[in-house]
Amino acid sequence: MFLVRHFKIFSRCFLPNQCCTPVRKVSTSVHLFKRKDDVYIQRMTERLMKSSCRDCDFPLRMDPKYKVAIVTGGETGIGLAAASDLLANEAQTVVLAGVCEGEAAVKQLNEEHGEGRACFMHMDVNDSRDLEELFYRVNMVFGGIDIVFNNAGILEDHIWEYEVDTNLKSVIRGTLLGLDYMGKNGRGKRKGEGVIINHSDTMALEGLPYAPAYSATKAGIIGATLSFGSKYHYNQSGVRVAGLLSGPTNTDLVQKAGEKQIDPEWGRLLVAYLSEPPPQSPAVVGRAVSYLVKYAPPGSLWTVDRGELSVTKIPKRRVLNTKVTQL
Template sequence: MQIKDKRVIVTGAANDLGLTFSRELLRNGASIIVLIDIRQPSGEQAVENLNNEFGRKRAVFLHCDVTNNSEFDATFKEALKILGGLDILINNAGVINELDYSKAIDVNVTAVIRGTLLGIQQMRKDSGGKGGVIVNISSIAGLRAVSQLPVYSATKHAVVSFSRSFAQPYHYDRTNVKVIVLCPGLTSIPVLEDLPQGISSTDILQKNQKVDSVAHGLIYVIRCAQNGSVWISEDEKPVYEVLLPDTLPQKKTEINVKEN
């Protein structure tokens, strides 16, 4: 999908990666972006900066706790009213919290599912929409086991599986909404709240990736990625696609070795 003149919603957009996503989308021609985040002062400042850079009313901030279902629904509805429709949705809100696992699941999984369903409901072809693109932000931790972050890893695995399932022809043939996954490396990108005792951020976060490189990857994914594809952005390198199996792995053959 081309980004020029498209209407966009980005969650978790008050600063860091979400804000960089929003800036890069505007730089590539998005007509208007609604930034959704719980961090109100940061969000309002972000919108002021974006509008100063790209022109008045190009960015709008809406305060929302995405873990509050009714609040998220109402905020999404308000965003659609402001935008006059929707073409691109970036579900970016995320948190690392290994101690309060319920909160981690609410932010990283439930809110992503809810946002995806709201986006599809608005854009789906079989309900009068024009289709669109949803990019769900997972993580490298959603593709491998991370011993220090079992909860975070589990939530990001869920994002990958959910997104790939909703990208299947059963859904896409009716909705014409692409669902794509972007997996940044473990950086200071997520909101880091609580870690188990004895583990520090330096033990788990990579230092050699900037948010700008991930944002450039997002632009490429929106423009070029196939529905249901999974992409990795790490080490300041261009994004690359990973192929995940759609079938169960083969069972290992047991070999009985008899001693002579």
């Protein structure tokens, strides 16, 4: 009886200065379609409730220690929080990339985590040459790439064509470059053990009426992530591709969203939607990124909302379809 199932992973343990291993909780779900057979759901719930911090379904796949990471849109908000948390997990270097001036962000990160741990490269994710140069330079200067967080995005439906380029096309391009530079047979100096995290949004699952273009771009990211994260691509490249859907988060993108929608009324309704309940902290999403780097299987989707991290399961189409008639 479920279209999308969210299995909660973090509750208390997802808070700062707490245990970093997951505590399993009973599944929470979005009830949209009915299924006659709930045995699968019952068994999955029982299995999740029995598992523990020491016996979980997500073994460590990568230790961020000594790793090199690229974070697009890393100058502020979620990108900056993700960079900080990766450095706190002893990543060697995090390269922030974006169109905004990132010197202040780099200074903050280096003061917190050590001089030379973070650097900034000015580039536009919509410019394929800029993005290619980013990967080439990071690979050459730091001896390879291990982690890519495709995070850059805007919530500006009044320029929806540019929004599609920024939110969706750049993620696809960044994923292709990540596979090229980290894959088994790619151009990178480190091959076959990288991870790519693509940043989506819970709006992708809801089809929010007040931001239709934005919702569409984030739904597209889910489709691309499921495709690139499939067994076929993973076996070819050895690179894990996973997706993170974030709920309303207290960032500049959210705070200024009301002014940048197709219709002023849509903007007002969007702000009201994003403000209730109170948005979560970017630091929470940053911790979720580090968790996915460590544990996310290829092709998996995760949701971080209201300070909780969940595995998000989207059933196959045959489960979703209800036959109407034979044509």
